[in-house]
Amino acid sequence: MPIDKFTVLESSYVPLPIENVDTDQIIPARFLKATSREGFGENLFRDWRFAADGSENKDFVLNNPKYSGQILVAGKNFGSGSSREHAAWAVHDYGFKVVVSSFFADIFRNNALNNGVLPVVVSPEFLSKVFAAVEADNSQKLVVDLEEQSISLNGEKEEFEINPYKKNCLLNGFDDIDYLLDKKENIEEFEK
């Protein structure tokens, strides 16, 4: 799957100040029965978003019209648990292009990057400021600049890390499989 190119994003954001959001919350197992990649956004955070009878849970942030945007900001250790890429597909399909947290689980981070969703790791202090800012003003924006590897809130900037190879992939919309297919000869050589 070729991925979307990513350069700079300026957007308002959705705060989810909960820690250890695991993949079973992002997309519960009973919604993993599809054989395609599409449509998972509908069930993103399913059991937090909807009550058992299917009605909307008004208290949950995705149902709050005050908050919108292409950036999700979550508490530390986001995406722990299962390897299901469906979690990254759901986040992407819902319309998020960036997830900000102070800590990500490894597999989720890989899966997100492989689907053109940028995980941005910020310091716990910066994260607290981001949460506080949106509480004060829900139209508050964040600017994420991949080339520069920076995220800014009201002019306050913090740099984030990303593996140079992955950065290049995102900037250009390349995916890993294309890269590996190019290496077929070396792989065959290695097998000997």
Add this chain to the structure above:
Amino acid sequence: MEPKTLFDKVWDAHVVEKIEGGPSVLYIDKHLIHEVTSPQAFAGLESRGLKVFRPEKTVATPDHNIPTVNQHLKIEDELSRNQIETLTANCKKNDITLYGLNHPKNGIVHVVGPELGHTQPGMTMVCGDSHTSTHGAFGAVAFGIGTSEVEMVLATQCILQPKPKRMRITIDGELQKGVTAKDLTLYVIAQLGTGGATGYFVEYAGSAVRNLTMEGRMTVCNMSIEMGARGGMIAPDETTFEYVKGREFAPKGEDWDKAVAKWKELKTDDGAVFDKEYTYKAEDIEPMLTYGTNPGMGTGISGNIPRAEEVEASELPTFKKSLEYMGFGLGDKLLGKKVDYVFVGSCTNGRIEDLRMLASLVKGKKKADSVTAWIVPGSKQVEKQAQEEGLVEVLEEAGFELRQPGCSACLAMNDDKIPAGKYSVSTSNRNFEGRQGPGSRTLLASPLTAAAAAVTGVITDPRELF
């Protein structure tokens, strides 16, 4: 030569090339697939006009989504049936070995791999499932991957992976009677927390680990991911060789001797450096139980849920939310709490030894009427062995029934769902909100602790029932 860790030895031997400032191209010896995380990978492959590169290195078994009763009948749920049929069709089209539903070797992917001898020391192994770390018990570098990565392996037998850091966890001493490998791993996770090993590959060492059976070692490595580790591994030794020997896909004859000679070198050299080390004493571990909604929220069975002042202030809101979901209070004692369901199974504790443990405790006792118990063997082979060893009879006499193999209530994708609000003592690996069904409340434990809950109907220290 510079001293190397076990992990470095296996990893380095599989690097095809390293990208400057980026990940490595890592060659994969064995790829396991199942019905839930593979269909999109096959579809991706097809849309690129590619065939599977090395079909003989991939093995498939449906497990996540299959029913655990009446497996011979047509699967009622259309989506589930479609996933399983898609796996079957993809394997057929690409010449991949499939242990399909009703095949005598079907079972949970991480139970089937080792029991058939697909899993061997020194291998690199991946699967679109985070508990692939299980296979590290044999001294393999094994880890879970996403579906895009499944597609990479199908297309090239390689994946792009940054090299994790190294951690060693040493547990010396002797486990007390009634304390199992599961308690050991829940104890370590409670110490480190769910993100404590993120970014690391863990080697488990020390006399308490050496003394574990292969089943016990698999239980420990299985749960490495629950503290965030990329994987866990244990150096192969006589216990490992003994287990692998004679299995269907294990090397035979001369090849066997050669393989063992090579495998014996798979250990961490003296003086090798780890990025992080932890040491624990086996004597400090009692039967463990989780009380919250992540596997790091665990305590010894005689302990209590932390009081507010024992939790870090910044973590208190999340902690309270978790307890609220569980219907527990700060400072509560766990012993004596009511239990509605007991689940014994999963790739953590669904092996023959686990069923033996269960049977040893319930023998001559009766299941509590108030408890619904689901005993789900990890594979067809485990089921068969349990019958041959007479375990099924013991369990039936005590009022338990064996279901058919599969992942079952570990992730509740099929009909095996714990109802909302009910308490389940489970031998699986995750107690996330809704993991065992929407609204379900899971307490992770060993097969012995699960057995004790099943016969008394409340949380009970298994050591009191021997």
